[in-house]
Amino acid sequence: MGYKELADLIFPEAKDISYYEEKYPERDLKEGAIVTRFAPSPTGFTHIGGLYQSLVAKKMARQTEGVFFVRIEDTDQKREIENAVSEILNSLAEYDLSPDETLNEDGTDKGNYGPYLQSKRKDIYQAYAKSLIEKGLAYPCFCSQETLNEIRENQEKAKQRTGYYGKWTRCRNMPIDMAIEKIKNGEDYIIRLKSPGNPDKKIKHKDVIKGNIEFPENDQDVVIIKSDGLPTYHFAHAVDDHLMRTNLVIRADEWVASVPLHLQLFSVLGFKPPRYAHIAPIMKEDGGNKRKLSKRKDPEAAVSYYREEGIPKEAVIEYLMNIANSNFESWRKGNKEKPLDEFKFELNKMGVSGALFDMVKLLDVSKTVISTFTAEEVLNYVLDWSKVYDSELYELINRDKEYSLKVFGIERGNVKPRKDISKWSDAKQSIIYMFDDKFKESNEEYEYQKITDKEEIDKIVNTYFNEYFDINDDKETWFNKMKDLSEKLGYAREVKEYKANPDGFKGHVGDISTVIRVKLTRRANTPDLYEIMKVLGEDSIKMRIK
Numbered sequence: 001m002g003y004k005e006l007a008d009l010i011f012p013e014a015k016d017i018s019y020y021e022e023k024y025p026e027r028d029l030k031e032g033a034i035v036t037r038f039a040p041s042p043t044g045f046t047h048i049g050g051l052y053q054s055l056v057a058k059k060m061a062r063q064t065e066g067v068f069f070v071r072i073e074d075t076d077q078k079r080e081i082e083n084a085v086s087e088i089l090n091s092l093a094e095y096d097l098s099p100d101e102t103l104n105e106d107g108t109d110k111g112n113y114g115p116y117l118q119s120k121r122k123d124i125y126q127a128y129a130k131s132l133i134e135k136g137l138a139y140p141c142f143c144s145q146e147t148l149n150e151i152r153e154n155q156e157k158a159k160q161r162t163g164y165y166g167k168w169t170r171c172r173n174m175p176i177d178m179a180i181e182k183i184k185n186g187e188d189y190i191i192r193l194k195s196p197g198n199p200d201k202k203i204k205h206k207d208v209i210k211g212n213i214e215f216p217e218n219d220q221d222v223v224i225i226k227s228d229g230l231p232t233y234h235f236a237h238a239v240d241d242h243l244m245r246t247n248l249v250i251r252a253d254e255w256v257a258s259v260p261l262h263l264q265l266f267s268v269l270g271f272k273p274p275r276y277a278h279i280a281p282i283m284k285e286d287g288g289n290k291r292k293l294s295k296r297k298d299p300e301a302a303v304s305y306y307r308e309e310g311i312p313k314e315a316v317i318e319y320l321m322n323i324a325n326s327n328f329e330s331w332r333k334g335n336k337e338k339p340l341d342e343f344k345f346e347l348n349k350m351g352v353s354g355a356l357f358d359m360v361k362l363l364d365v366s367k368t369v370i371s372t373f374t375a376e377e378v379l380n381y382v383l384d385w386s387k388v389y390d391s392e393l394y395e396l397i398n399r400d401k402e403y404s405l406k407v408f409g410i411e412r413g414n415v416k417p418r419k420d421i422s423k424w425s426d427a428k429q430s431i432i433y434m435f436d437d438k439f440k441e442s443n444e445e446y447e448y449q450k451i452t453d454k455e456e457i458d459k460i461v462n463t464y465f466n467e468y469f470d471i472n473d474d475k476e477t478w479f480n481k482m483k484d485l486s487e488k489l490g491y492a493r494e495v496k497e498y499k500a501n502p503d504g505f506k507g508h509v510g511d512i513s514t515v516i517r518v519k520l521t522r523r524a525n526t527p528d529l530y531e532i533m534k535v536l537g538e539d540s541i542k543m544r545i546k
Helices: 003-010 017-023 048-063 084-094 122-134 145-157 176-184 233-243 253-269 303-309 313-324 328-334 359-371 375-389 391-398 401-409 424-434 436-441 454-468 475-488 495-500 509-521 529-545
Strands: 035-038 067-070 138-141 190-193 202-207 211-216 223-225 248-252 275-279 282-286 289-292
Touching: 003 122, 003 176, 017 122, 035 048, 035 248, 048 067, 048 084, 048 248, 048 275, 048 282, 048 303, 048 313, 067 084, 084 303, 122 138, 122 190, 122 223, 122 233, 122 253, 138 176, 190 253, 202 253, 202 275, 211 253, 223 233, 233 253, 248 253, 253 275, 313 328, 313 359, 375 391, 375 401, 375 424, 391 401, 391 424, 401 424, 401 529, 424 436, 424 529, 436 529, 454 475, 454 509, 454 529, 475 509, 475 529, 509 529
Parallel strands: 035 067, 248 275
Antiparallel strands: 138 190, 190 223, 202 211, 282 289
């Protein structure tokens, strides 16, 4: 008996691989178009690193008129978490990173190169495994876990590399008749690659991001089909990336060590390998050291964290682009109004070492992004967020949307717009003083700054509201009256006038306006006082003064 009989016994129903080669032809795309993918396992929450990788992959596909697809790698079904697939796809959609091809919500395929769920591609993997067995490039292995443990122990005693290779491969050279007999007797087995590698030889590989790397050839007879008939990650990714016509694999650099094995798999399968671009992980500073963002330790590792905090998707994407490409920040400074699509992303400008994730910087980026939103956009975002995460805020701004729109409209659309909101969870604290009932309920301490004498404060407030206040004043008139008030009470009309002669005045117009500001808002720092007063209106202002 020969290899064909063995292959037919193991995979009697498997189609010839020519069927799949015809079913999944080369894609009809222009020269240079990138076909790339995000291939997550549904074993936990969506990690910010997955979002980062998807952003890079989609950007490269978009700007070359290529294809970005998502393939769910669910062959490790023991670790699969319920609803993880929908969570992954919903997270990508939330950040405008939906793929061109993937699973639909009902489990059907969106695209012609599916199934996009690996567990539904079992027949495909078995066809290619059968082809390797027929060529003598793969074989059934009957070693039990106890046998494998024994091999490992002997290797450790002999101070040799651990694994299933060389003289340690007990089933590699088993006679075909014996293997067939064992299978017919119902013995358990897996399928291993018969590695042609020699670890004394080196392979040279050029990574798109990391540059030239040298590795020893792989000589491990790795498992390609498990006992449940499903493939291992290594084998599945080679078959899938070939048939889905992936030409650039963008993935985390934890997979760099697997490159020799993966290139070998492409070689023995007779496939042209894709190019690889290994992305350095997102890092965090911890006690003066850098470490990877951890699913267990760091809440910001989960994409859901940004949703819960109310950090806008535009800010998260803008920040990730900032740490992804070294020249993005300078491009953004020169192109403040341009959409992200106009930025040309370059993989060779990605850092080789891990990018440091800085929450302070992210929130700073978020403030800038939010400052570009219209009042309507801010109101709608805050309504959507607070409906889920802050019922008090939702009730507050929903009861009079017209007024809330005016509140969020303060200092918007200016040359220097307000930047007091970095995330929607900041919004309540940022605006709550604008609502009379909340102002009355508040126990907040008044934050008077330079002028703290109660009699002086009362004198400023009473003089202003008895002699100068008129809700119908335009801004210039209003500010000139503030200067007149300052002069009347012994304060400088201009800050520079006070700085030139500080002993000649009690203070300056800024100190006077701070007293009015604190009296009306209980805050020393707010957006434009004139605009606040116009939104509050005369009745509210009089109530607050009393």
